[in-house]
Amino acid sequence: MRRRPLQCPFCDNYLAPPVDISMKALEITGGICACGAVYALDRMGHNLGEVFLDALTFACKGDIDKAMALTPEEYETETLDYDVHTNTVSRRGGRGGRSGKIIFVRLKDK
16 A cells, blocks of 8 residues: 555544654653544554554543553554654555554444
8 A cells, every 4th residue: 555644543633743642640741633533643664462452542532541451442543554754644564564553543433
C-alpha cells in the first residue's frame, strides 16, 4: 500500500503528527481525533503491547483500571506503519520492518 497522509482510520479526518502528552501517571506520544479516537506512537515498532495499553489508558482519560477492565467488544483498534519524518502511514512495512507504528483506539458507545 502506498504511503498516505496520517488520517484517522475510523472517520478519515487528517491528523497532526503525534506530540508528547502527560496525563496523570501516563506519558505518551500521540494525539486525539475529533471523532474521539486516540492515537499513540511506538517510534521503533518494538513495544506494541505497552503502547497499546497506553493508548487504551489515554482513551480512558488516564484511568488504567478502567482500561484494563475493557473487553475487545468495547473498543476498536487499528495499527499502521508510521513515518515520523513525513507524517505518513501505510498498512505494510516499509524499510524492512524498521518503521514506527501508530496505534489507534476508539471506545465504542455502550
